Amino acid sequence: MSVTPTSPDSIIPRLKAETLSTLIKKGVRADGRGLEDFRELKIITNYLPKADGSALVKLGDTQVLVGVKLELGSPYPDTPEEGVLVVSAEFVPTASPAFEPGPPDENAIELARVIDRVLREYGVIDVSKLVIVPGRRVWVIWIDIYVLDHGGNLIDASAIATLAALLTTKIPKYTVTENESIQIDKSSHAGSLPVVRKALTVTVGKLSDSLIVDPTIEEEKVVTAKLVVGVGEDGAIAGLQKSGDGYLTLQEVEKAIELALRKGSELLSKVTEFLKTLEAASTESAEVSSVEEGGSSRNSSNA
Amino acid sequence: MRGEKPRLVSEDGIRHDGRRLDELRTIKMEVSILSNASGSAYVEFGKTRVIAAVYGPREPPQRYMVLPHRAVLRCRYHMAPFSTDERKNPAPSRREIEISKVIREALEPVVVSEAFPRTSIDIFIEVISADGGTRTAALNAASLALADAGIPMRDLVAAVAVGKVNGYLVLDIDQVEDSYGEADMPVAMAPSLNMVTLLQLNGVLTPQEFSQALSMAFRGINEIYRLQKETLRNKYLVKVE
Numbered sequence: 001m002s003v004t005p006t007s008p009d010s011i012i013p014r015l016k017a018e019t020l021s022t023l024i025k026k027g028v029r030a031d032g033r034g035l036e037d038f039r040e041l042k043i044i045t046n047y048l049p050k051a052d053g054s055a056l057v058k059l060g061d062t063q064v065l066v067g068v069k070l071e072l073g074s075p076y077p078d079t080p081e082e083g084v085l086v087v088s089a090e091f092v093p094t095a096s097p098a099f100e101p102g103p104p105d106e107n108a109i110e111l112a113r114v115i116d117r118v119l120r121e122y123g124v125i126d127v128s129k130l131v132i133v134p135g136r137r138v139w140v141i142w143i144d145i146y147v148l149d150h151g152g153n154l155i156d157a158s159a160i161a162t163l164a165a166l167l168t169t170k171i172p173k174y175t176v177t178e179n180e181s182i183q184i185d186k187s188s189h190a191g192s193l194p195v196v197r198k199a200l201t202v203t204v205g206k207l208s209d210s211l212i213v214d215p216t217i218e219e220e221k222v223v224t225a226k227l228v229v230g231v232g233e234d235g236a237i238a239g240l241q242k243s244g245d246g247y248l249t250l251q252e253v254e255k256a257i258e259l260a261l262r263k264g265s266e267l268l269s270k271v272t273e274f275l276k277t278l279e280a281a282s283t284e285s286a287e288v289s290s291v292e293e294g295g296s297s298r299n300s301s302n303a
Numbered sequence: 304m305r306g307e308k309p310r311l312v313s314e315d316g317i318r319h320d321g322r323r324l325d326e327l328r329t330i331k332m333e334v335s336i337l338s339n340a341s342g343s344a345y346v347e348f349g350k351t352r353v354i355a356a357v358y359g360p361r362e363p364p365q366r367y368m369v370l371p372h373r374a375v376l377r378c379r380y381h382m383a384p385f386s387t388d389e390r391k392n393p394a395p396s397r398r399e400i401e402i403s404k405v406i407r408e409a410l411e412p413v414v415v416s417e418a419f420p421r422t423s424i425d426i427f428i429e430v431i432s433a434d435g436g437t438r439t440a441a442l443n444a445a446s447l448a449l450a451d452a453g454i455p456m457r458d459l460v461a462a463v464a465v466g467k468v469n470g471y472l473v474l475d476i477d478q479v480e481d482s483y484g485e486a487d488m489p490v491a492m493a494p495s496l497n498m499v500t501l502l503q504l505n506g507v508l509t510p511q512e513f514s515q516a517l518s519m520a521f522r523g524i525n526e527i528y529r530l531q532k533e534t535l536r537n538k539y540l541v542k543v544e
Contacts, residue, residue: 001377001378001379001403002377002378002379002400002403002404002406002407002408003368003375003376003377003378003407004370004373004374004375004376004377004407004411004416006367006368006369006370006375106400106401106403106404107404109397109400109401110401110404110405112397113397113398113401117505121486121505121506121507122507227502230504232507235509235510236507236508236509236510237504237507237508237509237510237513238507239504239505239506239507240488240502240503240504241405241502241503241504242405242408242499242500242501242502242503243405243408244408245408245411245412246411246412247412247493247498247499247500248498248499248502249497249498249499250492250497250499250517250521252499253499253502253517254514254517257510257513258510261510
């Protein structure tokens with residue numbers, strides 16, 4: 001059951017709310033950004049030694065960690081020649097005083113399902129390349145989104161972290177024996193995950209007549225509705241989700257999508273560019289272990 | 304995407320069930336179908352059938368679950384085990400949890416919740432037959448049930464899904480069109496107030512396709528809105544001799 005939020009987290013001092021609203025209506029933000037500016041973005045890939053792919057994304061005060069694990073599994077009966085994609089999100093209690101331990105709540109479920117839809121429908125991963133024994137054994141891609149620190153705009157930060165983690169995911173080496181038993185050697189890999197098209201999300205917040213991108217946690221309290229827009233690398237709309245208790249007019253919907261597509265393509269080139277330089281750096285220095293890579297700050301960059 | 308794609312729209316724009324591209328399914332609506340609820344409604348879009356009940360404003364079971372300045376809305380979208388081709392486990396799925404949320408958020412802008420502080424308005428939706436477009440049918444029913452309960456509202460909410468099937472945009476997609484189609488876009492609006500209160504897209508559309516899909520949804524919504532008002536008028540308007 002979904003209930004109107006009643007937790008103390010959804011309350012900020014009225015004076016602060018009024019200040020934030022007044023500023024936005026004037027076209028500026030409390031942290032000095034323009035209405036269409038993202039906060040500083042940092043990406044650290046290969047952050048985790050035990051995951052097959054991982055990324056830590058810092059978007060302002062928001063921190064999201066995504067780990068990708070590959071496991072052997074059975075395909076779905078209706079898609080015997082395709083690998084399986086599973087996206088889950090955890091709002092861990094480290095992230096906010098409002099997050100309680102327990103099964104994912106409706107916000108975590110919504111976040112995971114929105115990102116799942118964008119990846120799946122846009123065809124970010126070529127799942128036909130994840131088949132080991134057709135109809136019987138395929139790779140299952142487990143994408144686990146861990147929200148570590150809630151500073152607002154969790155969906156966009158999670159989408160960036162997911163894309164970065166997928167782009168660095170390696171498929172473990174495996175051998176199929178005669179009786180179809182499969183041996184996996186996680187110490188070496190058989191190539192990269194087939195990420196064939198890139199997509200992420202841009203969330204547009206509405207406050208009276210103004211539209212903003214990348215709201216902070218406090219701005220999210222004064223924003224009445226959000227529109228999450230999936231943005232594909234070819235400029236297509238790769239998914240939509242209106243979220244929040246408010247509404248948008250038809251005209252605002254069109255404006256929000258135009259804004260999201262514009263910001264999304266900027267963001268996509270930034271992320272792609274950053275990951276490219278990272279890749280180049282890692283091939284130059286030959287044998288850099290993933291642990292070192294993740295731990296060092298030289299891999300973080302202001303994208 | 305899901306194996307062989309059957310041809311669902313003919314060359315001359317006729318759909319697998321004989322409908323035109325911009326044609327709604329056969330719609331039935333009824334209010335006050337339950338005796339215990341404060342308000343209730345039954346809505347049918349072809350083989351999709353939905354019941355909605357509203358209880359309240361009332362004191363919620365957990366008394367901490369209130370707000371001092373308004374009523375809280377509690378909303379559950381649930382599918383009956385016999386509503387689908389294969390029996391659905393009655394435990395709430397992740398899908399149902401998400402849909403309960405987007406339905407509640409689609410109704411929040413129209414319910415005058417400030418009129419009932421410290422109370423709860425409960426909306427329970429049961430899908431008894433699912434053939435595509437259940438969340439939009441659910442919203443149409445919930446909106447009628449709220450009105451039937453006499454809860455003050457700024458407007459009714461009317462909803463419909465537009466899909467993309469074999470490259471064509473189609474209004475009010477059913478289950479077959481959703482399973483084999485390229486996109487599914489549910490839209491809900493408070494039409495008189497120009498409020499879009501629900502918007503989702505599962506699939507990929509170009510910006511041009513999106514604009515066309517939104518206009519198509521808008522026209523469908525206005526037709527559904529007219530039927531909702533007619534349903535309420537038939538029930539509540541007393542003819543003065």
